[in-house]
Amino acid sequence: MIPPLQPGSPTHGPRRTTRREFLGAATVGAAFGWAGCNAAPRFTGAIVGPDRALGHRLRDRDLPPPESSERHDVVILGGGIAGLAAARSLALRGLRDVVLLELEPETGGNSRSGINAVSAHPWGAHYLPLPGAQANEVRQLLAELGVVTGFDAQARPIYREEYLCHDPAERLFVHGRWQEGLIPQLGLDPGERDQVSAFLQRMEAFRHQSGADGRPAFAIPVDRSSQDPMLLDLDRITMARWMDREGFQAAPLRRYVNYCCRDDFGAGIDRVSAWAGIHYFAARSGVAANAPTHSVLTWPEGNGWLAARLREPVPAGQIRSGHAVFGIRHDDRGAEIDVFDAAKNRSLRIECRALIAAIPRFVYRRVHGLPPDPHLHYPPWMVANLTLDSRPESRGMPLCWDNVIDGSDGLGYVDAGHQSLFPHPRRTVLTYYRPLDSADPATARAEALKADWSHWCDLTLDDLSVAHPDLRRRIEHLDVQVWGHGMIAPAPGFIWGHRPAALTQREGVVYFAHSDMSGISLFEEAYTRGLHAADAVFQQLQTTA
Amino acid sequence: MNDRASRLLLLGSVFVIATCGLVYELIAGTIASYLLGDSVTQFSTVIGVYLSAMGAGSWLSKFIDRREGWIFVQVQLLIGLVGGGSAALLFLLFPVVSSFRVPLYGLIFLVGMLVGLEIPLLLRLLKDRIEFKDLVARVFTFDYIGALLASLLFPLVLVPHLGLVRSSFLFGMLNVAVGLMSSRLLIPPGPQRRLLSVSGFLLLGGLLAGFIASERLMAWSERSAYTDTVLYAKSSPYQRIVLTRNGADLRLHLNGNLQFSARDEYRYHEALVHPGLARLPEARSVLVLGGGDGLAVREILRYPSVDRVTLVDLDGDMTRLFRTQPLLTRLNGDSLNHPKVSVVNADAFTWYATNRQRFDFVVADFPDPSNFSLGKLYTTTFFQRVRSSLEPGGALVVQCTSPYVARKTFWCVNQTLRASGFNRTAPYHLYVPSFGEWGFILASDQPMEAPLRLPTGLRYLTGTTAPSLFEFPPDMDAVPVEVHRLNNQMLVRYFEEEWAQYVH
Incomplete structure (x- = not known):
């Protein structure tokens, strides 16, 4: 904890006048605040x-019929992280005939960012935890992007330090003042303090735990987690229920955990599953030569930085923004999509050999003419x-x-x-x-x-x-x-109940890639799914060519 | 005036005395908390001293046998004077006295004693006009209500809207005004009353003047924080620049921190530049980061082989001052206007983002890492950038605060330089009278084996004294420390911890 007033030396260090200057500032500040x-x-x-007018025209199917047509090898729907990851991967493999269609004027999805005269700034996702052992694809990406600059003698990655979150990272305003760190510390009674540390110990134990199948209990990507039924059972109840059951009743602790769940899922402890809630604490296990576990990578524009890096190898002509897809048909040989070009105010039909649907599943279902899935909450x-x-x-x-x-x-x-x-x-x-x-x-x-x-x-x-x-x-x-639709919220029974069957990975030549298929909206999930969709498409094109 | 009205007025004066008394007590407590820290201790001791002083005042009242009315009014005026001026006096005294607690508790005791004297005197004055049980009931009711009013007014109105100094003057005037009114009730017309009126109005005028001039008083107290004459003071966008003079001595302060004293700055700047540069006979280009006073550049220009010096200092006001003021250009030998020197006003990190030049010698003369922004200029990330801008065989020197006061801080810079890829580091130190024991670290990729060729005209370093700078006695020797990185800012945490201990 660094006190705000720094008593100092009569030489280079700060000196006593700071207290008086502070006094003046505090008095003036209070008067102005008033x-x-x-x-x-x-x-x-x-x-x-978001271009709401276009979105609503799409929803109401108020778009003109296609007046021309094109053919391409691959069409990618959606320019979020999954779509960009797929586009990057195909571009790096030398595929030229690829088109990425994005509804918004800019790609980036939940990782979009803005910039003004003062600073770049995020509009959504703003950090990436150090990737753990299971996140091979993301670790490979970070090495390719120069975020990892080398490895130490124990093979731990050395991260470029300007991208690691600088110190001091986090603070919490509690009882009228800011404390360092987000875990509540000020004004706890001994019972509450004990519960906070017991909870954190519990999460740490989950972090090191493996299931009966030998896989880590909680992993990123989610599908690399253990399938041990004892662990998957945690997905049947809410985080609040689990905390009740385990005796974690202390109000400051519950507020903290509730904050964490809302931060990652957009829903609190009484709406998200205990498996997802624990995953937040127990799945981040990345190590580094020059940073502790639990460190994060971040940039002024948040994950907009990563989105921009993914876009770099993609030829500019392949990305078409302001394009709303309003019809999808597919069979075993190819797919056909109807798309409205907002800038030209006309529609066209695109035929392709493979389609990567890197859009939220509720959007795909709507465009494809399927009824809404009541289990999908955004x-x-x-x-x-x-x-x-x-x-x-x-x-x-x-x-x-x-x-x-x-x-x-x-x-x-x-x-x-x-x-x-x-x-x-x-x-x-x-x-x-x-x-x-x-x-x-x-x-x-x-x-x-x-x-x-x-x-x-x-x-x-x-x-x-x-x-x-x-x-x-x-x-x-x-x-x-x-x-309007932020990230997917993992309600009880979604991640390990409804999801595996309902959110398929492939239907004929349509390959799905979106973080909602993981039930948790994380960069790692979206990137990995985009990459794997690109792999599968590449395979298909190789075998049918 | 009838008896009832005069009784009410006297009881009203109890109310005013109680309010004012508590306001003075709160002001003293707040000032003590701000200036000395640890508000619990300050408020607790201030309240204790104030209440016990009231007890002492009450006890002293028994020695007053005659002329209670006369004394009552005089004490009122005295409370106005002492209490009203207390905040300004405490602020003015803080920078100049060695033990601030003596005037602090002295003032509180005086006000408390005077207030304690008033209540018994008033009881005696009114004892014949009101029945005793009513008298006691009313006097103490007004006393305590006054205290309540003060305790509400203070945080909600006085501190946010008036500030401490003006609040104290305002309540002083209130005390004096009530004193003047009660003199009309208690003292028959005559020379005595005239004397009280005259002194009362003089006091009122003085307090009013203080109230109006409180801004200027505060500024003056800031000036008096510097015991020397202030020659120049300016707030640039980045810092407060103050230049003071005492006889032949010139001193520069940035944000209240002494940067150099003309009397001994040559020790600091000779030590900063020569142990490194005098071992680089081929050095042609030199970079100075910080050091907008041009004093390090003056030392660098002693080497004829150096044909290019780049100075990167954030603050354009600083470099302008040291390029134009005759007093200062005489001190730095007009170094910043030298044809070999180019001055860039930029943040060092920002400048490095676009820099393509390479240097034989880099001098990092930044302020101490006293906050997280300055801390970034001592990180592995920054030192790696410096390292990649060095010519083969080049070297970097870093000013690293006091290895005596801030031992971990000093050795943390050393560890950080090592972790940034510098294979060789050579820490050294010397005594600068105005600073104390001060340290530097020389860093390079290869051992600097060339003989030391000091330029002529130095006042401190010689071929004999220079090697002794690299000897560290046990009380400043290396300690185990962590590497300072952007994502841990260890150096700032060490610095804070060590300088805080040194001061308290």
Whole structure:
């Protein structure tokens, strides 16, 4: 814990005047904070992101019939991580006749990012844990991208340190001040403290546990986890039920675990399965020569950095954004898709020998004319990017990468300036995350799509002002993005019940690749599935050529 | 004025005395917490001293046999003076006294004693006008309500809107005003009352002046934090630059931290530059990171073989100052205007992102790693960039704070340089009177075996003293430490821990 006021030396170190300067700053800050509450917003901003009009035309099938046709070897639907991974893999193998169709103006999916004069910043996924032993594909990718620069004598990867999350990584606002780390420490009674450490020990034990089949209990990718029924049983109950059963009742602990589940799945401990909840803690087992396990890789633009690297080897002409697919037909020899080109306001038909459907399964089902699958839940999210003219003041631990407010409905914010080696001395961009999980997904989505910009500003500032009364007057610009369907939420019985049978990997020449097939929306899942779909397509083309 | 009104007014004065007294106590407690830290101890001792002083005041009241009214009013005025000026006085005294607790507790005791004196005096003044049980009930009711008011006003209104210094002056004026009013009730017209009125109004004027000038008073106290004359003070976008003078001595402070004293800076800068550069006879190009004062560049320009010096300093205000002020260009030998020297104002990391030049010698003269932003300039990632910009056989020297005060910090830089790929590191140190024991580390890929060829005109280093710099006595010798990386910032954590211990 670094105290905010640094007593120092009469020489190079900071000296006593800091306390007086702090006093002045605190007094002025309090006065401004007071006045700021009632001030009208002095900042600009808008709701940005998904092309809702196009999405709705697609949903209502209000699109013109195809007027021309094309033939290609491979069509990839969706330019998220899975689609980009497939496109990259095919490009690196030398396949030329590939087209990737993306609904939005930009590829990247949940890893999309933005950039302004102050900093690049994420709009969704913003970090990648060090990949563990099972994530071969991702470890290989990181070596190819130069994120891993070599290996030490024990064969542990050496990561490029500017991509490892810089210190200090995380802090929690609790009882009116910031503490270092997200695990609650301030103001716990001894009983609560014991439960927190017992819980963490339990998770650590799960991390090292193997099932009867010798595979790790919890792995990334999910399908490489043990199939031991004793472990899979954990998927039948909610995380809250499991914590009840194990006697983990302490309120600060439950708030922490609830935060973790909402952060990773967009749903809290009473909605996600215990298997998924434990997976969050027990599946991250990557080692490094120059960082401890549990370290993460991150960039100012979050996983937008990875999306951009995946896009690099893909020839520019292969990616067609602003294209809405509204019809899919396929047989054993090929597939035929109808697609609307928003820029040209006309539709065309594309025939292909193989199709990679790297889109969420609910979208595929809709386009393919199948009824909705009631087991697929994608809670809505809102993300705000706040451009600040100066960094907010803090009591306790100074600004970190990930900053969480205990007991809040939001998930706190990430500082885009944190990973910069040449940050702007004053300005920065904070990315605020909030799953909209107070109602069921459909209701929450309907409400979210109706809300205007000022509603989201109020929601964001009401939440963050608890920790930063001075935040409002520092904001220059505040953009909001609403994800109608965020990440898939692993309800009990989904990952090891419904999923394996319902979310097939291949139907004829259609190869599916999306993280919802894993039940957990992670970069590693999407990337691995995209890569394997590309492998299978390559195989098919080789054998039929 | 009728008796009832005068009784009410006197009881009202109890209310004001209680409110003001508690406000002074809270102000003292807050100032002590801010300046000394550990708010629990500060508030607890301030409250204890204040309450016991009230007891002492009450006890002393028994020695007052005559002229209670006269004394009551005088004490009121005195509380206004001492209490009203207390915040400003404490701030002004803090930087100049060696033991701040003496004036702190002295002031609190004085205010507490005076307030403690007032209540018994007032009881005696009113004892003939109100029945005893009513009197006691009313006096203490007003006393405690006043305390409640103060405790609410202080955090909600006074601190956020007025600040401590102005609050204290405001309540001082209130004390004096009530004193003046009670003098009209308690003291018959005459020279005595006139004397009290005159002194009261003078006091009121003084406190008002203090209230208005409190901003300037605070600024003056900042100036007096520097015992020397302030020649120049400016806030650049990055730091507060203050230049002071005392006789022949010039001193530069950045954010209150001494950067150099003209009296002994040659020791620091000779040690920074020559042990490395004097062993690089072929050195032609030199890079200085930080060091916007141009003093390291002055030393580098002593080598005729060096034909290019690049100085990268974040702060344009700093380099401008040291290029234009005659007092300063005389000190740095006008080094920053030398034709061999080019000055770039950029963050070192940012500059490295686009740099393609290579250097024979690099001088990293950054501020100490006192926060996480500065810490990034001492990481493996940064040192690797420096290393890749060195010509074969080139060397880097890093200023590394005090190996005596911050031993782990110093050796952590050494470990970090090793982990960054420098095969050879040579830590050394010397005594700089204005800094204390100070350390540097020279890092290179190959042993620096060329003989030391010191330039002429040095005032500290000689062929005999230079090798002794590399000897470390046991109390500064290497300790086991971790490598400082972007993802652990060990150095900042060591630095914080060690300097904190040194000060307390």
